[in-house]
Amino acid sequence: MTAEQITTSVLLATGTVVVLAAALSALARRIGQPPVIGQVLAGIVLGPSVLGRLPGDPSALLVPDEVLPYLGVLGQVALVLFMFSVGCELDTSLLRHQGRTVTSVSLAALAVPMAAGAALGWAVVARGAEPEGVPSGWAFPLYLAVALSITAMPVLASIIRDRGLAGTVPGLVATAAAALTDVAGWLVLAGVVALAGSEAHSPAVVGGLLVCYLLVMLLLVRPVLRRAYALPGALRDGPLIAAALLSGWATNALGLHAMFGAFLAGLLMPRRGDGRPDPGLVSWADRVGGLLLPVFFITTGFSVDIGGLGAGDLLLLVVLLAVAIAAKLGGCACAARLGGRSWRESAVIGALMNTRGLTELIALNVGKQAGLLDDRWYALLVVVALVTTAMTGPLLSWFRRDAEADAEPDGEAAPETDAGTGRYAGTGASPARAAR
DSSP states (O other): OOHHHHHHHHHHHHHHHHHHHHHHHHHHHHTTOOHHHHHHHHHHHHSTTTGGGSTTOHHHHHSOTTTHHHHHHHHHHHHHHHHHHHHHHOOHHHHTTOHHHHHHHHHHHHHHHHHHHHHHHHHHHHTTOSOTTOSSTTHHHHHHHHHHHOOOHHHHHHHHHHTTOTTSHHHHHHHHHHHHHHHHHHHHHHHHHHHTTOSSOOHHHHHHHHHHHHHHIIIIIHHHHHHHHTSOHHHHHHHHHHHHHHHHHHHHHTTSOHHHHHHHHHHTSOOOTTSOOOTTSSHHHHHHHHHHTHHHHHHHHTTOOGGGOOGGGHHHHHHHHHHHHIIIIIHHHHHHHHTTOOHHHHHHHHHHHTOOHHHHHHHHHHHHHTTSOOHHHHHHHHHHHHHHHHHHHHHHHHHHHHHHHHHSSSSSOOOOBOTTTOOBTTTOOOHHHHTO
């Protein structure tokens, strides 16, 4: 294809997926699902799972193989900008008061699902049902352990925003715990891929380089960001964009994903005196990243064929879902409770941490490229990511109805509020926000 033809195809595919994602997001919202579910489904619908099964393969006509890498780059840029805005909007003033809960939830979110995933992986290997072409018997259990411990941080952030949880304790704890868990998970994943015979860096090398990267960000980049923050709005946009992109490049070069670097760059942005973010600082990044984020999902949708799963895979899918949900939701809820939160608030945190969508899809792509997954297992785990993500909205609605029932004047105690803030003790949200 010529450069002009590639440009034409990229524009067509981008416009199509944005329009379809908007339509499916509106439909998802009407049925009580987070809009991000519609965005994920848009990519799957346009791929071989749906559109590719129609006569004439319209999927290949819409997105030729030569065009897919260009859409992948555009989707990664959108993801970096989106995660930069998420980091900027993180309220670090609340984080200082929830360190114990964040630590306990992070440890549980990583350790419990990894133990459960490894045990399930060894059982699969013992029955001879592991993916075809896996380098060794231990590689798949270790990979499955990491895959089940992933939390989709961008999807989680989107759900938290849509549900009005951005300023609440559960929203903050889940966002911070997901960031810590996923960074550790990517380090472990890099080690698994390296030991499986890929060309990835060893965990020791990645760890050392990561420490150097963090020191550079804290000692050099952060002072620069503070100076850029003091500039007029039009002049500070350039340094902010550069910080997000270069930080994403650094973590991507380390074998992690670019979105973690973008998130950290946003987290290091200067705050107000009380630790709260400046709401108008990165509105441009939020809008551009959110608008183009569906482009990322189209690249994932073209990598999976859910229709290729057979009836014999149903039992295995049920087992995978049961282990994934019990380990992640149950483990994180119990950890939050041990960290001093109420059971209702702990259940909200567990439901949020059970969201796997976007980051899980990235990890699955890494596993497939490393030969740790075949098409069958890739499709199974994609379904697990979608189902656990789709569960989050109904679970949050259920917990909210339970909170409202407790508040009814039927003799039961009303929810406690934190003195001076008007936030529910069980949810961390203000009464007006909790009512939405």
